[in-house]
Amino acid sequence: MEMHESNSKGSAYLPMMKLSRISKIRNLIDEKTWKGPIGEQFAPLWRHDSGSVYFWRLSSNAIFIANVDGKRHFLRLNLAEERSLPEVEAEIRILLALNGSSVRAAQPVPSLAGRLIETAEWQGDLYHAVLFEGMPGEHPDDENLTEAQCLRWGEELGRLHKELAAMPSATVNGRGDWSLDLANMRKLLFRESAAIRGALDAAASEMEQVCRIRPAALIHFDFEMDNLLWQDTSVSIIDFDDCRIYPPGADIEYAIRSLRKSDTLDASQQIQAFLDGYSAASPFPLPSKQELALFRQWHRLYLLAASHREMDLPADKPRVSWQSSLELKFAELAQKLRSEIVNDAASANHKTF
Structure with missing residues (x-):
């Protein structure tokens, strides 16, 4: 059993994005179609079904659904100022290490450029984006x-x-x-x-x-x-x-x-x-x-x-x-x-x- 010490200089806990950042995203979501420009900008970095991208939720990150060959996937966007790239990279390494283990964890999907993390700017803010495979099952009450x-x-x-x-x-x-x-x-x-x-x-x-x-x-x-x-x-x-x-x-x-x-x-x-x-x-x-x-x-x-x-x-x-x-x-x-x-x-x- 190996214990770990953190050498992170990134952000700490993030139960929710700052309300100012949530507002920038939420106020541009069309409540009839649940489409939003930030989702439409990032989703094309991955192969996905045309017209399948729509808003899912906002909390410590922004989540959009994007289908791939009819199967639901989840596009997650983290503000770079709130979640550093080394933190996201470590998370992805952890998920990859869990693949094939005794537990089932949702895995990241490579982008069209072959990257598991894509970083780009939207309305003056830098975001780290990851597309995760959808997992079967339901959330019990x-x-x-x-x-x-x-x-x-x-x-x-x-x-x-x-x-x-x-x-x-x-x-x-x-x-x-x-x-x-x-x-x-x-x-x-x-x-x-x-x-x-x-x-x-x-x-x-x-x-x-x-x-x-x-x-x-x-x-x-x-x-x-x-x-x-x-x-x-x-x-x-x-x-x-x-x-x-x-x-x-x-x-x-x-x-x-x-x-x-x-x-x-x-x-x-x-x-x-x-x-x-x-x-x-x-x-x-x-x-x-x-x-x-x-x-x-x-x-x-x-x-x-x-x-x-x-x-x-x-x-x-x-x-x-x-x-x-x-x-x-x-x-x-x-x-x-x-x-x-x-x-x-x-x-x-x-x-x-």
Whole structure:
């Protein structure tokens, strides 16, 4: 098992593009045809079916669908200022290394020029583009997962961690790590209250302690149902855009956080089934309850910091309805996160490792 150290000097976490960049793309999408000029510019760099390109979603990147011989493919566009070329190159190396392994991960497709990554400018911004093959299956509803599905879910994450841990450092180098995220969180949260800044300091100290016990390794970082496609019992994994180097237990907590929204007995049993599945397949021991609590707190701080960089429209700039709605949604989330962060810090329930 090989642990990895990051030498990345690129960007850190990116839950969502800055709203200013989202607006440039979204405001030019035709809501009748779901076509957009940025998709029409990049798609011709790959062989694809004429007329098949249309907008899919905007989050930390822009996604367009482009069919190839009638089969759905996904064109992903990352802003170069938000995702460096070395980061994307490392992601592609990781995906290629997973090809033919015990896990199924969506693979990149060569462009007409034979490149897996194409870089070009659109409206003054530089983008890195990758075309991914479509994978079979559906996204299950995580609110109605059976214990058997949760067991299988955990097993798949355990298998993925096993494959990732075996990769040489040369494959992984270029991806960010928790310390890079921490540096960016400090920059973004410096205007928050003393209680929030104190919670970040405490979480950073605890993360250092955990990394002495559980050395950091490459993880997916977003192993939720939105990034898994199920076909019977077969699972395909998509969206390695956020993969980074963290204590492996962080991947567990970020995967099951949706289950924690419910306090029912079923949710507790689902979580236990996930942990049982992971333990059966992973080379890593299960994290303690204290470690999982730390990763929960870290993720709240991570999202709160992200909200500061994402909501970047000038206060005096007119908004269209979707922009106002999104800003309100993120303002409400930020307030919820602040409350949870402060309450968690006050309870001091993950101080001993």
